Amino acid sequence: MPGYDYKFLEKPKRRFQCPLCSKAMREPVQVSTCGHRFCDTCLQEFLSEGVFKCPEDQLPLDYAKIYPDPELEQQILALAIRCIHSEEGCRWTGQMKQLQNHFTTCAFNVIPCPNRCSVKLTRRDLPEHLQHDCPKRKVKCEFCGSEFTGEAFENHQGICPQESVYCENKCGARMMRRLLAQHTVAECPKRTQPCKYCGKEFVYDTIQNHQYHCPRFPVQCPNQCGAPNIAREDLATHVKESCGSALVLCPFKEAGCKHRCPKLVIGRHLEETTKSHLTMMCNLVSRQRQEIAELRRDLEELSVSHDGVLIWKLNDYSRKLQEAKMHSNHEFFSPPFYTHRYGYKLQASAFLNGNGSGEGSHLSVYIRVLPGEYDNLLEWPFSYKVTFSIMDQSDPSLSKPQHITETFNPDPNWKNFQKPSGSRSSLDESALGFGYPKFVSHEEIRKRNYIRDNAIFLKASIEIPQKIMS
Numbered sequence: 417m418p419g420y421d422y423k424f425l426e427k428p429k430r431r432f433q434c435p436l437c438s439k440a441m442r443e444p445v446q447v448s449t450c451g452h453r454f455c456d457t458c459l460q461e462f463l464s465e466g467v468f469k470c471p472e473d474q475l476p477l478d479y480a481k482i483y484p485d486p487e488l489e490q491q492i493l494a495l496a497i498r499c500i501h502s503e504e505g506c507r508w509t510g511q512m513k514q515l516q517n518h519f520t521t522c523a524f525n526v527i528p529c530p531n532r533c534s535v536k537l538t539r540r541d542l543p544e545h546l547q548h549d550c551p552k553r554k555v556k557c558e559f560c561g562s563e564f565t566g567e568a569f570e571n572h573q574g575i576c577p578q579e580s581v582y583c584e585n586k587c588g589a590r591m592m593r594r595l596l597a598q599h600t601v602a603e604c605p606k607r608t609q610p611c612k613y614c615g616k617e618f619v620y621d622t623i624q625n626h627q628y629h630c631p632r633f634p635v636q637c638p639n640q641c642g643a644p645n646i647a648r649e650d651l652a653t654h655v656k657e658s659c660g661s662a663l664v665l666c667p668f669k670e671a672g673c674k675h676r677c678p679k680l681v682i683g684r685h686l687e688e689t690t691k692s693h694l695t696m697m698c699n700l701v702s703r704q705r706q707e708i709a710e711l712r713r714d715l716e717e718l719s720v721s722h723d724g725v726l727i728w729k730l731n732d733y734s735r736k737l738q739e740a741k742m743h744s745n746h747e748f749f750s751p752p753f754y755t756h757r758y759g760y761k762l763q764a765s766a767f768l769n770g771n772g773s774g775e776g777s778h779l780s781v782y783i784r785v786l787p788g789e790y791d792n793l794l795e796w797p798f799s800y801k802v803t804f805s806i807m808d809q810s811d812p813s814l815s816k817p818q819h820i821t822e823t824f825n826p827d828p829n830w831k832n833f834q835k836p837s838g839s840r841s842s843l844d845e846s847a848l849g850f851g852y853p854k855f856v857s858h859e860e861i862r863k864r865n866y867i868r869d870n871a872i873f874l875k876a877s878i879e880i881p882q883k884i885m886s
Contacts, residue, residue, distance in 0.1 A: 419439030441453065495512050529542070531546070557578075560576050575593070583600065611632075614630050634646065720751060728875070750766075758789075761786040766781050781804050781874060781876075797829075797835070804851065806856055
């Protein structure tokens with residue numbers, strides 16, 4: 417190996433340095449012919465390349481003329497150096513030849529663990545390693561007294577049967593680990609235990625309280641019917657459906673029967689009161705029919721328009737026209753509508769095949785006043801302008817629609833514009849309204865898109881002054 421590379425207190429003099437490696441010479445040799453000195457290893461490597469000349473003066477060399485220089489070696493070994501671990505903290509200084517002896521005590525020197533655990537560490541870390549970390553160290557368990565290697569002791573910790581431990585259920589009890597299993601299963605007040613009725617798990621010291629609420633806990637029927645072991649959650653169903661001693665109302669209670677008796681004898685009651693029950697049911701049906709009729713009328717009132725405009729779509733026009741041709745004076749009625757909120761109730765009608773002078777050639781339209789909710793608050797006779805239109809369904813982006821429109825002012829002397837009398841259902845639908853028997857001819861209807869998708873639209877609008885509406 418090349419020369420020494422230690423941390424010298426003073427840089428070695430030139431005569432101590434190998435010309436080949438520039439370090440303090442290790443095992444120096446001298447060439448006797450020229451007197452030059454080199455590390456033995458450095459010179460051997462130089463000569464191994466086949467050059468048999470002195471590296472310094474290039475004079476021929478003879479192996480027989482190369483000798484060790486023990487005197488120079490002693491001088492080099494006497495040079496003062498620092499420990500090779502000085503940067504790690506070692507403060508030792510001394511002669512180079514004393515370094516190996518220093519290593520036997522140097523706290524920073526790396527040595528193998530004496531327990532042969534394969535770990536290498538500095539001498540100063542060895543006591544801590546031997547006491548706490550070495551897997552080959554000898555350790556005695558403080559609980560059971562057994563002796564283990566460090567590695568085996570780590571496995572023993574946490575399972576020693578003699579170690580004192582707290583109950584895992586946190587009940588506060590402390591005991592040797594070997595007694596823990598028996599305590600957890602049979603003694604711990606915090607152990608879990610299934611309810612024998614519903615099967616759910618509960619802490620042992622709460623399971624007694626659970627039984628006061630357990631849905632499957634067996635209870636007795638309050639009617640003392642004798643049924644055994646009824647689950648608490650099934651009791652209501654039992655009393656309602658199965659219990660023969662439970663008091664029940666007559667099935668005809670909604671019809672008015674107030675009878676109440678045990679379920680076992682309800683059949684006898686039904687047999688004995690068939691006639692009275694039938695009378696009650698008839699009365700109930702009558703009342704319900706009246707309520708349904710009133711609700712239907714109320715619903716119709718809610719669904720009608722309240723802005724004085726009716727847009728009436730007559731679908732399936734061709735079929736209805738044929739039907740009108742087959743039945744003379746066949747009249748179709750529109751949904752009712754109001755002139756304004758809290759206003760007059762009106763209805764339009766149409767004869768698709770005409771009526772009177774327009775029969776067979778024209779579409780006839782009429783308006784009539786119906787009995788309304790607010791008639792007692794209104795002025796009579798009805799006197800506001802009425803406009804009829806049949807709507808042109810042509811695309812507005814292609815051509816301007818040409819609706820056919822007729823307008824009239826009601827005749828105050830004509831009976832249809834007087835205040836309707838009687839109930840809302842007393843209107844005679846056979847009485848003709850006021851309007852136009854020749855509103856539009858069949859020929860005119862076919863000229864433009866008054867009929868589209870086999871439907872026509874009729875519009876009726878009422879002109880009401882703003883002061884009336886407000």
